[in-house]
Amino acid sequence: MALDPPTMLTITIALAAAAALYLAIEWRSVREPSLLFWSAGFATITVGCTLALLRSSGLLLIGIWFANGLLVTAHWLFLLGVGRFTQTQLSRGWYLVFVVWLALLVVPEEPQWSKLMLLVNSLLVALLALKASALLRPHGKSLSVGAVQLRYVLLMHGLFYVAKAITAVVPGTLIDLAAFRGQIIQISLVEGAMAIMLIALSMTGTERYRREKRIARLAARDPLTALYNRRALEVRAPRLLEDVSATRPGALLLIDIDNFKLVNDLFGHSAGDRLLVDLSEMIRAVLPTGALAARLGGDEFVILLNNAPTERILALGGALREQFRQAAAQLFPTPAPVTLSIGANLFDQPPGSLTALIEQSDSALYASKRGGRDSIRVVDRTAAAGEPLHTP
Incomplete structure (x- = not known):
């Protein structure tokens, strides 16, 4: 043809x-x-x-x-x-x-x-x-x-x-x-x-x-908050943890909402979802450049960062707690205050695994809750470690 x-x-x-x-x-x-x-x-x-x-x-x-x-x-x-x-x-x-x-x-x-x-x-x-x-x-x-x-x-x-x-x-x-x-x-x-x-x-x-x-x-994203999910955090964490050293310590902050169940019970699950979204936006606002944030599930969030001395962790955690406390009280007044408890783990050597790091921060988180909630507990595992800090 x-x-x-x-x-x-x-x-x-x-x-x-x-x-x-x-x-x-x-x-x-x-x-x-x-x-x-x-x-x-x-x-x-x-x-x-x-x-x-x-x-x-x-x-x-x-x-x-x-x-x-x-x-x-x-x-x-x-x-x-x-x-x-x-x-x-x-x-x-x-x-x-x-x-x-x-x-x-x-x-x-x-x-x-x-x-x-x-x-x-x-x-x-x-x-x-x-x-x-x-x-x-x-x-x-x-x-x-x-x-x-x-x-x-x-x-x-x-x-x-x-x-x-x-x-x-x-x-x-x-x-x-x-x-x-x-x-x-x-x-x-x-x-x-x-x-x-x-x-x-x-x-x-x-x-x-x-x-x-x-x-x-x-x-890779949590469908509600659009933060990373746990799987995505595990994929991205190793690169960040590689830069951890004595001069640039790393930190993992485990964040949990106190009395979150009261919001769901009194105002419904849509109100609880709104509070989770609000918290995720607050986390983004305070998140340093290069840091990672994820929602592990439920009302539990994590922030992973390097070059994080104790003073920086306390300032970040304090700002986040204060902002969240005010927002929760204004939006959803409850018999017991809806606040944040934070467990932070400070380290100067790359950990064996992210799971182990989360477990260590989890112990600090529950120590914060047992100490009265609405606080941050920092466990310093660096070479210059002192006693665990508790900030009300």
Whole structure:
């Protein structure tokens, strides 16, 4: 089968339709707006290429002007999809693309009409593709393999259309859009089919990577407070604990809410959930750079940090207790005060395991509770260790 223009258009129609369908199915499962825009773009290419086949029937307005206008529209949808993916707000000036294309309706059909049509179409597509590629620049953040690939595919696609625009103004170049005559038109049909495959694969890989990262992030987070869960803490703790030394002691604070059951009994479990969320936000607010915070379960939280002398631990624990005490008293007044008990374990050598470290802090926590609650008990296991501290 010869790869003549009608055959290439038929192949392009099949590829674009398959890409549109696949991305639409992906969108139904993950509801990412960028997928919907990209799917609509490929669907638009499908319709545009189908209309382009009508040129052989003499329907030039539909087969050339309208079909190429849909090609511009498809790339505009691609740009919108990239904008949503990168969370970039596009200016309204991009709607002028359609104004420029509509202006071609008043251009008389003279010998240079095909060249003018190809020139404007190529420049508009190039502008949209290059802008989409520019939006995918890392901006200081690493991109997924799919996003990087999409960026460079759009860049090469845009540069190809720049070359098409240059060709259109070269004297003596044969360009006949009505009959698909001219070498640049033949090359463009081949490039279009290849670009569809590469762009579709890149877009799919881009969103799949984002979805996998989101799933991994959700798996590492407590669903209520969005703090790390215990499993995620165990994965991330070793790197932090490696930096512990005599000059940079580490500390683990185990935090438990006193009289939390009273809130659930008197105000309902939704009130208890709200209090847990409030506490998690307070923990984030006081969390030093590089420290880790997690919810172990129930009303028990943990903070793990390094470069933490005793004074810093007491200041952090005191600020957290004071803020929580005031918030709980204002939101949920109870017969017994709802406060925090904290058990802290200070160490200057990496522990054998995180579990052992938590168990040691757990002993300090219960010592705090036995001592009257609403306090912090610090157990210093550093080389310069003194007696355990109890701060009411």
